[in-house]
Amino acid sequence: MQSIRRVAVIGGNRIPFARSNSRYASASNADMLGAALDGLVARYGLAGQRVGEVVAGAVLKHSRDFNLTREVVLGSRLDPHTPAYDIQQACGTGLEAAILVANKIALGQIDVGIAGGVDTTSDAPLAVNEDLRRTLIKLNSARTLGERLKVAAKLRPLQPFKPEIPRNAEPRTGLSMGDHAARTALTWNIDRRSQDELALRSHQRLAAAYDRGFFDDLMTPYLGLTRDQNLRPDTSLEKLGSLKPVFGTRGADADQATMTAGNSSPLTDGASTVLLATEEWAREHNLPVLAWFSWSETAAVDFVHGDEGLLMAPAYAVPRMLARAGLTLQDFDYYEIHEAFASQVLATLAAWESPEFCKDRLGLDAPLGAIDRDRLNVNGSSLAAGHPFAATGGRIVATLAKLLAEKGGGRGLISICAAGGQGVTAILER
Numbered sequence: 001m002q003s004i005r006r007v008a009v010i011g012g013n014r015i016p017f018a019r020s021n022s023r024y025a026s027a028s029n030a031d032m033l034g035a036a037l038d039g040l041v042a043r044y045g046l047a048g049q050r051v052g053e054v055v056a057g058a059v060l061k062h063s064r065d066f067n068l069t070r071e072v073v074l075g076s077r078l079d080p081h082t083p084a085y086d087i088q089q090a091c092g093t094g095l096e097a098a099i100l101v102a103n104k105i106a107l108g109q110i111d112v113g114i115a116g117g118v119d120t121t122s123d124a125p126l127a128v129n130e131d132l133r134r135t136l137i138k139l140n141s142a143r144t145l146g147e148r149l150k151v152a153a154k155l156r157p158l159q160p161f162k163p164e165i166p167r168n169a170e171p172r173t174g175l176s177m178g179d180h181a182a183r184t185a186l187t188w189n190i191d192r193r194s195q196d197e198l199a200l201r202s203h204q205r206l207a208a209a210y211d212r213g214f215f216d217d218l219m220t221p222y223l224g225l226t227r228d229q230n231l232r233p234d235t236s237l238e239k240l241g242s243l244k245p246v247f248g249t250r251g252a253d254a255d256q257a258t259m260t261a262g263n264s265s266p267l268t269d270g271a272s273t274v275l276l277a278t279e280e281w282a283r284e285h286n287l288p289v290l291a292w293f294s295w296s297e298t299a300a301v302d303f304v305h306g307d308e309g310l311l312m313a314p315a316y317a318v319p320r321m322l323a324r325a326g327l328t329l330q331d332f333d334y335y336e337i338h339e340a341f342a343s344q345v346l347a348t349l350a351a352w353e354s355p356e357f358c359k360d361r362l363g364l365d366a367p368l369g370a371i372d373r374d375r376l377n378v379n380g381s382s383l384a385a386g387h388p389f390a391a392t393g394g395r396i397v398a399t400l401a402k403l404l405a406e407k408g409g410g411r412g413l414i415s416i417c418a419a420g421g422q423g424v425t426a427i428l429e430r
């Protein structure tokens with residue numbers, strides 16, 4: 001039997017994130033993931049090398065991109081003998097890709113691997129409507145002109161022009177991510193001011209991190225962007241407080257809606273990659289280790305039949321991971337909690353502080369307790385940087401690993417909520 005090996009985070013590379021339908025409007029997922037990968041390959045001298053595996057994904061993907069990651073690898077300077085494949089776990093995709101690569105490294109199946117993620121809401125995969133799709137398939141398989149004419153005769157004049165537009169909504173409820181989060185915000189009494197304060201801190205901290213050059217070796221400029229386009233260093237509590245609610249604005253609780261464009265992550269385009277390896281590989285290639293990828297856990301909640309909030313799965317995943325690792329919630333120097341919405345971060349923290357939630361839902365004798373908020377998302381997070389769904393995991397892993405390297409030691413927690421009621425979490429240590 002093989003033994004478990006330590007997994008090193010060597011570094012990451014991403015492109016600055018762009019607002020939807022803006023700077024990257026004409027870039028495809030392949031273009032953006034390719035740019036993030038090219039930067040990583042250049043930074044770590046991987047040109048011509050056969051990497052164990054490249055695992056990445058996109059939440060919104062064109063049907064032509066059967067294996068987007070492999071296509072991107074074939075277009076890169078990596079050795080074409082590098083295997084590559086796509087995965088998808090909504091906003092957990094990038095972190096799940098890193099977990100997959102880390103597990104293969106730990107088990108001795110590969111020595112080095114790259115994880116990544118990309119998404120674009122500007123170049124969304126519009127599909128033709130279902131009737132037309134089926135008719136076109138029949139048309140394509142018709143063998144004679146007569147058969148083709150018979151199928152074509154069934155096409156109604158305006159039918160082809162009604163496309164199926166992908167929605168940022170749960171298939172089983174029809175509600176958007178934001179409307180689900182708005183329900184959770186009500187359940188946990190998350191007030192508007194706390195959400196706006198969290199959003200403000202995210203912008204201020206991301207701006208400060210850029211100003212001190214933190215991202216200089218984690219990012220490759222792309223299509224004229226050198227910083228995340230959503231970053232608003234000049235935003236204020238007054239400006240945030242003046243924005244109108246956009247989620248939870250229908251139904252009986254509409255007057256209690258608190259979620260705005262300022263305290264919700266924006267629709268974003270972007271890509272990220274992370275390099276993971278064994279200690280030996282890092283030594284042989286003369287590359288310093290930023291941090292160790294030590295634990296991970298996923299969880300899912302039943303938001304369809306039960307009353308668990310759609311984006312609350314990390315509240316369950318983290319305590320399970322802590323129990324396995326023999327740690328408490330307070331044993332961390334940094335907390336990276338993906339800011340899908342300010343209210344969802346605050347609801348997760350409230351759940352961990354709640355004796356009822358921790359007893360009834362987690363089966364614990366005592367609440368997990370509060371965290372030191374000064375250690376939360378210290379370089380900003382998705383509210384400021386933006387959130388190109390599958391690319392967020394890579395952004396967070398690289399950011400946290402570098403933070404730990406800068407500090408010289410410590411432990412960081414990663415928590416990412418995902419559509420479908422899932423949560424992906426991990427621990428990095430140094």
Ligand SMILES: CC(=O)CC(=O)SCCNC(=O)CCNC(=O)[C@H](O)C(C)(C)COP(=O)(O)OP(=O)(O)OC[C@H]1O[C@@H](n2cnc3c(N)ncnc32)[C@H](O)[C@@H]1OP(=O)(O)O
Nearest residue numbers: 090091177178235239261262264265266267340417418419
């Ligand atoms: C998917 C998973 O698996 C899990 C998850 O992560 S769930 C989260 C997934 N992501 C989402 O659901 C995305 C949610 N976001 C959205 O749908 C949209 O961004 C949104 C509806 C919230 C806003 O869209 P929009 O109206 O086009 O935004 P935008 O025009 O940029 O902003 C609206 C206004 O707020 C202002 N604004 C936004 N942020 C601001 C800030 N921080 N400070 C000051 N003003 C701000 C803008 O300037 C704009 O003002 P004007 O109208 O005067 O120009």
